[in-house]
Amino acid sequence: xxxxxxxxxxxxxxxxxxxxxxxxxxxxxxxxxxxxxxxxxxxxxxxxxxxxxxxxxxxxxxxxxxxxxxxxxxxxxxxxxxxxxxxxxxxxxxxxxxxxxxxxxxxxxxxxxxxxxxxxxxxxxxxxxxxxxxxxxxxxxxxxxxxxxxxxxxxxxxxxxxxxxxxxxxxxxxxxxxxxxxxxxxxxxxxxxxxxxxxxxxxxxxxxxxxxxxxxxxxxxxxxxxxxxxxxxxxxxxxxxxxxxxxxxxxxxxxxxxxxxxxxxxxxxxxxxxxxxxxxxxxxxxxxxxxxxxxxxxxxxxxxxxxxxxxxxxxxxxxxxxxxxxxxxxxxxxxxxxxxxxxxxxxxxxxxxxxxxxxxxxxxxxxxxxxxxxxxxxxxxxxxxxxxxxxxxxxxxxxxxxxxxxxxxxxxxxxxxxxxxxxxxxxxxxxxxxxxxxxxxxxxxxxxxxxxxxxxxxxx
Amino acid sequence: xxxxxxxxxxxxxxxxxxxxxxxxxxxxxxxxxxxxxxxxxxxxxxxxxxxxxxxxxxxxxxxxxxxxxxxxxxxxxxxxxxxxxxxxxxxxxxxxxxxxxxxxxxxxxxxxxxxxxxxxxxxxxxxxxxxxxxxxxxxxxxxxxxxxxxxxxxxxxxxxxxxxxxxxxxxxxxxxxxxxxxxxxxxxxxxxxxxxxxxxxxxxxxxxxxxxxxxxxxxxxxxxxxxxxxxxxxxxxxxxxxxxxxxxxxxxxxxxxxxxxxxxxxxxxxxxx
Numbered sequence: 171x172x173x174x175x176x177x178x179x180x181x182x183x184x185x186x187x188x189x190x191x192x193x194x195x196x197x198x199x200x201x202x203x204x205x206x207x208x209x210x211x212x213x214x215x216x217x218x219x220x221x222x223x224x225x226x227x228x229x230x231x232x233x234x235x236x237x238x239x240x241x242x243x244x245x246x247x248x249x250x251x252x253x254x255x256x257x258x259x260x261x262x263x264x265x266x267x268x269x270x271x272x273x274x275x276x277x278x279x280x281x282x283x284x285x286x287x288x289x290x291x292x293x294x295x296x297x298x299x300x301x302x303x304x305x306x307x308x309x310x311x312x313x314x315x316x317x318x319x320x321x322x323x324x325x326x327x328x329x330x331x332x333x334x335x336x337x338x339x340x341x342x343x344x345x346x347x348x349x350x351x352x353x354x355x356x357x358x359x360x361x362x363x364x365x366x367x368x369x370x371x372x373x374x375x376x377x378x379x380x381x382x383x384x385x386x387x388x389x390x391x392x393x394x395x396x397x398x399x400x401x402x403x404x405x406x407x408x409x410x411x412x413x414x415x416x417x418x419x420x421x422x423x424x425x426x427x428x429x430x431x432x433x434x435x436x437x438x439x440x441x442x443x444x445x446x447x448x449x450x451x452x453x454x455x456x457x458x459x460x461x462x463x464x465x466x467x468x469x470x471x472x473x474x475x476x477x478x479x480x481x482x483x484x485x486x487x488x489x490x491x492x493x494x495x496x497x498x499x500x501x502x503x504x505x506x507x508x509x510x511x512x513x514x515x516x517x518x519x520x521x522x523x524x525x526x527x528x529x530x531x532x533x534x535x536x537x538x539x540x541x542x543x544x545x546x547x548x549x550x551x552x553x554x555x556x557x558x559x560x561x562x563x564x565x566x567x568x569x570x571x572x573x574x575x576x577x578x579x580x581x582x583x584x585x586x587x588x589x590x591x592x593x594x595x596x597x598x599x600x601x602x603x604x605x606x607x608x609x610x611x612x613x614x615x616x617x618x619x620x621x622x623x624x625x626x627x628x629x630x
Numbered sequence: 631x632x633x634x635x636x637x638x639x640x641x642x643x644x645x646x647x648x649x650x651x652x653x654x655x656x657x658x659x660x661x662x663x664x665x666x667x668x669x670x671x672x673x674x675x676x677x678x679x680x681x682x683x684x685x686x687x688x689x690x691x692x693x694x695x696x697x698x699x700x701x702x703x704x705x706x707x708x709x710x711x712x713x714x715x716x717x718x719x720x721x722x723x724x725x726x727x728x729x730x731x732x733x734x735x736x737x738x739x740x741x742x743x744x745x746x747x748x749x750x751x752x753x754x755x756x757x758x759x760x761x762x763x764x765x766x767x768x769x770x771x772x773x774x775x776x777x778x779x780x781x782x783x784x785x786x787x788x789x790x791x792x793x794x795x796x797x798x799x800x801x802x803x804x805x806x807x808x809x810x811x812x813x814x815x816x817x818x819x820x821x822x823x824x825x826x827x828x829x830x831x832x833x834x835x836x837x838x839x840x841x842x843x844x845x846x847x848x849x850x851x852x853x854x855x856x857x858x859x860x861x862x863x864x865x866x867x868x869x870x871x872x873x874x875x876x877x878x879x880x881x882x883x884x885x886x887x888x889x890x891x892x893x894x895x896x897x898x899x900x901x902x903x
Binding site for chain 1: 861
């Protein structure tokens with residue numbers, strides 16, 4: 171009896187498995203032929219324009235895929251709006267896990283079954299650029315509507331741009347701020363003022379043991395902030411050839427000394443106090459941390475009880491610096507050059523739809539706590555209501571993008587931090603060793619910085 | 631007296647290792663009832679302040695958890711059943727039939743176990759694409775039909791079955807088909823149990839291959855679903871722990887079913903040459 175049951179179950183499993191041994195699921199179910207080219211809708215956009223009054227794919231039914239590792243809901247909303255205009259088109263938004271997205275995507279793009287549209291992260295530029303088709307939108311129009319387009323121009327073509335820019339800010343604990351007798355007027359704008367505030371926020375017990383750090387930069391902070399500190403003083407991250415990293419210089423040494431002094435001279439923190447600055451801030455151990463936009467999501471999801479505020483990264487003086495910090499862009503989707511001509515055409519049209527409108531830029535910026543690069547959104551009330559974006563807003567064009575440089579720069583910067591703060595290596599020696607290792611690691615990298623395309627590059 | 635001290639010390643050592651092994655699992659299980667803020671709290675309690683079932687509720691809401699769970703169950707069962715059968719039949723041939731190149735063939739099969747999966751994954755992917763099996767279970771099942779490990783274990787086990795048993799059956803008029811299915815297969819239960827546990831476990835926890843070849847959410851397997859909890863910058867620990875806690879149930883059931891024969895099967899494979 172049991173044996174028969176087992177055999178029956180196995181047969182059922184086999185049957186179900188075989189039933190699913192069919193090919194790609196690009197179902198056209200629910201789609202209908204579109205015969206009405208005049209939708210009676212207005213053209214969207216200022217310079218990048220989207221005219222809805224046409225037939226897509228000659229009105230014939232078509233389905234494409236759009237892959238992303240996050241923000242599925244934001245994409246879906248745009249897809250729903252687009253599909254409402256064109257009942258013959260289906261865009262399937264597929265969510266992928268971030269970890270191996272970059273393993274799977276190039277393999278898929280290489281073949282003929284890859285997604286027509288896919289979310290891009292500029293750090294993987296070299297892995298995917300050869301599979302990407304250029305945008306069918308004029309670079310001039312994009313440049314008029316979006317900040318930072320010129321940095322993305324390759325042979326007069328654009329393969330993706332930034333829909334938003336992400337950079338660092340100082341996050342502070344409002345409760346600790348108040349307890350230290352500080353008010354909004356004490357928000358520091360220079361590093362000297364910052365040190366004074368950090369000292370006030372630092373608490374020690376009767377034995378002199380640190381119980382509250384005024385500023386905590388343990389963990390990932392050094393590698394995130396060090397290049398930005400250099401830019402504040404007009405020091406570029408790459409040498410004149412645009413390929414060799416320029417880490418071992420007086421500016422890096424000076425900035426590292428300043429951070430070193432924060433712990434060892436002003437005692438506002440310690441490498442051994444809250445070794446993960448994010449966790450330490452979230453658990454109410456540290457009063458201030460330097461973090462990028464993702465911190466907002468982290469705080470909202472994991473540390474909802476912390477009352478926090480955010481302010482712009484301080485600068486050496488009250489003068490406007492060469493750049494406040496470096497930024498990294500959140501990229502617009504890429505188009506698969508190996509997709510069929512029809513699929514690419516739909517993908518291009520959908521891109522125009524999201525780039526001409528404002529909803530995509532606004533919602534994705536809020537989702538990622540990144541400032542929208544669409545110029546028309548700079549004073550958008552929803553954007554300015556966000557504390558992180560409000561801190562970036564006044565100087566958004568004063569942030570520089572060095573290009574999607576190889577991870578070796580950040581990895582080795584992290585090691586330099588460990589050598590200095592945990593292994594007691596001399597600052598100059600650690601930075602010199604870091605430079606040497608970075609050069610070695612980047613020897614075969616196909617990278618050239620776009621620092622020279624920065625709007626205020628000539629001010630150096 | 632000395633013997634008692636030795637046994638007690640040894641048992642204490644085993645208990646120590648047991649705690650080290652089991653504690654992370656218990657911690658995960660307990661944490662699945664905590665909120666994310668409680669999980670990441672420095673100096674937080676081991677037990678949840680309030681037992682919170684929202685992570686379990688969210689698991690199904692966030693992605694097609696039960697669909698992926700069932701998909702994995704079906705695929706793991708089918709592959710395990712196929713591997714048991716192919717391993718037994720190949721093991722039988724390699725153990726009981728004498729033909730030219732038999733040992734070399736066995737050496738070749740063993741050699742396939744030494745090749746790291748990372749080396750074969752790209753050519754295997756290209757093959758699946760050329761065959762048109764992408765996004766289909768054929769890409770998951772067919773490359774897994776034959777297992778070098780399974781053949782090795784079964785071959786070693788079948789070698790221990792006396793040739794006289796097979797000879798007697800032949801004299802009684804049994805066909806080779808009958809001998810394999812009615813004599814060899816039932817006598818290899820211990821080895822089959824070992825292979826079944828390992829194979830089921832491997833399929834159940836396999837992540838990269840199903841992720842690469844399956845694109846449709848409704849066809850995806852559980853290990854890929856679990857990876858969805860890891861975002862670019864953060865992880866939904868509560869959801870991940872809850873989903874993992876549910877997903878290991880079938881593995882535990884399979885182990886409970888086969889555990890009696892598991893150790894004997896592995897021991898059998900290790901001593902017979």
